[in-house]
Amino acid sequence: MALPELKKTATEARLNAMELPEGGCLVDARRAALSRVQTMGLPNRRDEYWKYTRPDTLTQDTAPTAAVFKHDEAPIFGEFDCLKIVFVDGVYDAEASDDFELEGVQISRLSEIDAKDIHWTKDLYGVLEARGQDPVQRPLAALNTAFANDGVAIWVTGKPSKPINLVYNHNSDSSDAMLHHVIRVDAGAEATVLENGPAAARFNKCIEVDIADGGALHMVCAQGRDHERRAATHMFARLRKESVFKSFTLTVNGVLTRNETVVELLGDDAVVHVAGACVGDGDFHHDDTVFITHEGENCESRQVFKKVLRNGATGVFQGKILVKDTAQKTDGYQISQALMLDDDSQFLAKPELEIYADDVACSHGSTSGAIDEEALFYLQSRGVPLNEATDLLTLAFLAEAVDEIGDQDVAETIVSRLENWLIRRH
Amino acid sequence: MLNIKNLHVQLEDEDKQILKGVDLTVEAGKVHAIMGPNGSGKSTLSYVLSGKGGYEVTDGSATLDGESLLELEAEERAAAGLFLAFQYPVEIPGVGNMTFLRTAVNAQRKARGEDEMSAAEFLKEVRATAKSLKIDADMLKRPVNVGFSGGEKKRNEILQMAMLSPKMCILDETDSGLDVDAMKLVAEGVNALRDENRGFLVITHYQRLLDHIKPDVVHIMANGRIIKSGGPELALEVENNGYADILAEVE
Ligand SMILES: Nc1ncnc2c1ncn2[C@@H]1O[C@H](COP(=O)(O)OP(=O)(O)O)[C@@H](O)[C@H]1O
Numbered sequence: 001m002a003l004p005e006l007k008k009t010a011t012e013a014r015l016n017a018m019e020l021p022e023g024g025c026l027v028d029a030r031r032a033a034l035s036r037v038q039t040m041g042l043p044n045r046r047d048e049y050w051k052y053t054r055p056d057t058l059t060q061d062t063a064p065t066a067a068v069f070k071h072d073e074a075p076i077f078g079e080f081d082c083l084k085i086v087f088v089d090g091v092y093d094a095e096a097s098d099d100f101e102l103e104g105v106q107i108s109r110l111s112e113i114d115a116k117d118i119h120w121t122k123d124l125y126g127v128l129e130a131r132g133q134d135p136v137q138r139p140l141a142a143l144n145t146a147f148a149n150d151g152v153a154i155w156v157t158g159k160p161s162k163p164i165n166l167v168y169n170h171n172s173d174s175s176d177a178m179l180h181h182v183i184r185v186d187a188g189a190e191a192t193v194l195e196n197g198p199a200a201a202r203f204n205k206c207i208e209v210d211i212a213d214g215g216a217l218h219m220v221c222a223q224g225r226d227h228e229r230r231a232a233t234h235m236f237a238r239l240r241k242e243s244v245f246k247s248f249t250l251t252v253n254g255v256l257t258r259n260e261t262v263v264e265l266l267g268d269d270a271v272v273h274v275a276g277a278c279v280g281d282g283d284f285h286h287d288d289t290v291f292i293t294h295e296g297e298n299c300e301s302r303q304v305f306k307k308v309l310r311n312g313a314t315g316v317f318q319g320k321i322l323v324k325d326t327a328q329k330t331d332g333y334q335i336s337q338a339l340m341l342d343d344d345s346q347f348l349a350k351p352e353l354e355i356y357a358d359d360v361a362c363s364h365g366s367t368s369g370a371i372d373e374e375a376l377f378y379l380q381s382r383g384v385p386l387n388e389a390t391d392l393l394t395l396a397f398l399a400e401a402v403d404e405i406g407d408q409d410v411a412e413t414i415v416s417r418l419e420n421w422l423i424r425r426h
Numbered sequence: 427m428l429n430i431k432n433l434h435v436q437l438e439d440e441d442k443q444i445l446k447g448v449d450l451t452v453e454a455g456k457v458h459a460i461m462g463p464n465g466s467g468k469s470t471l472s473y474v475l476s477g478k479g480g481y482e483v484t485d486g487s488a489t490l491d492g493e494s495l496l497e498l499e500a501e502e503r504a505a506a507g508l509f510l511a512f513q514y515p516v517e518i519p520g521v522g523n524m525t526f527l528r529t530a531v532n533a534q535r536k537a538r539g540e541d542e543m544s545a546a547e548f549l550k551e552v553r554a555t556a557k558s559l560k561i562d563a564d565m566l567k568r569p570v571n572v573g574f575s576g577g578e579k580k581r582n583e584i585l586q587m588a589m590l591s592p593k594m595c596i597l598d599e600t601d602s603g604l605d606v607d608a609m610k611l612v613a614e615g616v617n618a619l620r621d622e623n624r625g626f627l628v629i630t631h632y633q634r635l636l637d638h639i640k641p642d643v644v645h646i647m648a649n650g651r652i653i654k655s656g657g658p659e660l661a662l663e664v665e666n667n668g669y670a671d672i673l674a675e676v677e
Pocket residue numbers: 437444462463464465466467468469470471480
C-alpha cells in the first residue's frame with residue numbers, strides 16, 4: 001500500500017538528510033532496514049500506536065536543541081566496578097572507555113564490524129528488529145538499524161565478573177545520536193549491563209538481545225537528568241528455553257521519552273521481567289510501550305511500570321501480552337500505575353491482553369491516583385513532616401518497580417536518585 | 427497537661443456541627459476515659475486534637491502544657507508530645523514497619539533539636555518493646571499494618587506509642603476487635619507507660635478495658651459534648667444500664 005503523501009514527504013525529507021554507512025558485513029541489513037523505513041514511513045500523529053505521544057520531534061530531520069543540564073550528582077553507577085564504555089553525543093570515546101578485556105565476554109564496536117566482511121553480529125543485526133515490526137510497526141527502530149554508526153556488539157560466552165557499563169554523555173546542545181547494540185548471550189551464560197546518561201539532545205537507541213537456553217541477562221538503565229533531551233529507545237529480546245531477561249529503566253526528567261520493549265518468549269520455561277520507574281514534572285512526557293509475545297510453554301512475563309507525575313507532566317503506558325495457542329501455562333502479569341502529585345498531570349494507559357491458549361494465568365491492572373491522604377496523616381501524626389511523609393509514600397509507590405532489580409546495591413542507588421529528585425522539589 | 431475548652435468543631439465540606447462545646451482537662455499522671463454512644467464525636471475529638479484535615483474549629487481552644495495545639499501541623503503536635511492510637515490504624519504498603527518507626531522517632535527528635543537515635547540503639551529498643559507486646563520480627567519487617575490482624579494492628583499502635591514516648595496519649599477504641607488475651611497485652615503495654623509525667627485519654631465503648639487500665643476519671647460523651655464526669659464507678663454504671671439513664675438524666 002502506498003504511503004499517504006504527507007508521511008511519504010516527511011519520511012523522504014528525513015532520509016535525504018542522512019547517509020547510510022557503507023561497506024562491510026552489515027550493509028545488507030542496513031539496506032533492508034532502509035527499505036523497511038521507506039515502506040512503513042516514519043510515524044506521525046495519526047498513527048494509532050502514537051496516539052498518546054507525538055512523534056514529530058523524534059522524526060523531523062533536525063533534532064530540536066536541548067541544553068546540556070549541569071548538576072553535581074556523580075555518575076549513577078560510578079561507584080561500581082564495571083567495564084566502562086563511554087559515548088559522547090553518540091560517539092565512542094576511547095579515552096574515557098576501558099579496554100574491552102573481560103573474561104566471559106567479547107565486545108566489538110559497530111564501526112569495526114562495519115569494516116569487516118564476516119562477523120557473528122551479522123546474524124543478529126537488524127534481525128530481531130525486523131521480527132519486531134510485526135504486528136506493530138516500529139519505523140524508528142528500522143531507521144536506527146539503517147543509520148546507526150556506533151554502538152557495541154556484546155557476546156556473552158561465560159559469566160563475566162563485573163557488569164558492562166554503557167555511559168551516554170551529553171555534551172552538545174544540538175547533538176542527534178543513534179546507537180545500536182547487539183547482545184548475544186550463550187547457553188548458560190549470564191551478564192549484567194548497566195546504562196546511564198542522557199546521551200544527546202535527541203537520542204535514538206536500539207538494542208537487540210538474543211538469549212540462548214538457560215542464559216540470563218540483567219539490564220538496568222538510567223536515562224540521565226537532562227530536562228530538554230528527547231529519546232526514542234527500542235529493545236528487542238528473543239528468549240530461548242529457560243532463559244531469563246530482566247530489564248529496569250529509571251527515567252528522571254526529559255521532555256520526551258518513548259521506551260519500547262518487544263520480547264519474544266520462544267523457548268519453554270523462560271522468564272522476562274520488564275520494569276520502569278519514572279519521575280517528572282512540567283513538560284515531562286514519558287511513554288512506556290511494551291509488547292510481549294508468549295510462544296513457549298510455561299513462561300513467565302512481568303511488566304511493572306510506575307510513574308510519578310507532577311505539575312502538568314504526562315505519563316503513557318501501552319502494554320500488550322500476546323499469548324499464542326502454543327503457550328500453555330503462561331504466567332503473565334502487567335501493572336502500570338501513576339501517582340499524581342497534583343491535579344495538573346495526566347496518565348494515559350492502554351493495557352491489552354490477547355490470548356489464544358486456554359491454560360494461562362494473565363492479569364493486568366492500571367491505576368492512577370493521588371497520595372493516600374489517610375496514610376499521609378498517619379505518618380504526620382507520628383511526627384513525620386509533610387514533605388518527608390510524601391516522599392516516603394512516593395518511594396513506597398515506586399518500590400514494586402525498583403524491586404525488580406536483582407542487585408541490591410544497584411537498587412539502593414536507584415532509590416537514592418529517586419529520593420534526591422523528590423527532595424529537590426521540597 | 428491537656429486542656430480543652432468549649433471546643434466547637436464542624437465539618438469543612440458540610441455544614442455539620444460535630445463537637446458542640448467540649449470541656450476537658452487531663453492532668454499529668456492521670457488516666458481519663460471517655461465513653462459514649464457511637465457517633466457522639468469521640469473519634470472526631472481525637473482527630474481534631476491530633477490535626478487531621480477536614481474539620482473546622484469554630485470556637486474554643488485546646489492546649490498541651492499551655493501551648494495551643496490547634497494552629498500546629500499534625501507533625502508538630504506529635505513532636506510536642508501528643509500521640510493518637512488510631513481506632514482504625516492505616517495500612518501503608520511499601521513502607522516497612524521498622525523504617526516507619528525509625529523515621530518517626532528521628533523526625534520527632536530532630537524537631538525537638540535532639541540527636542537522632544543510632545540504628546543500633548533503635549534496634550535494641552524496638553526489639554525489647556516489641557517482645558513485651560508479643561510482636562515478632564516478621565511484623566517489624568512487613569509493611570506498616572499490611573496484612574496485620576485487628577489485634578496486631580492495635581499492638582502495633584502501642585509499640586509506636588512506646589517508641590515515641592509521648593507526653594499525652596490518646597487511645598481511640600484500642601480495645602475494639604481484641605480478644606481477652608490481646609486486650610491484656612495492650613493494657614499491659616499502656617500500664618507500663620503510666621507515670622506521673624504522662625497523661626492518658628482512653629476512648630472506649632466497654633468497661634472491660636477499664637478493668638485493666640484503671641482510669642482516674644470517666645467522662646460520658648453524647649451528641650458532641652461531655653455530659654457527665656465521675657469516678658471509675660461511672661463506667662460500671664454504663665456497663666450495667668447503658669447510656670439511656672444518663673442521657674435521660676441530663677435532658
Ligand atoms: N469526615 C466526616 N464526614 C462526615 N461525617 C463525619 C465525619 N467525621 C465524623 N462525622 C460524623 O460525626 C459524628 C461523630 O463521629 P465520630 O467522631 O466518629 O463518633 P464516635 O467516634 O463517637 O463514634 C458522626 O455522626 C459521624 O458520621
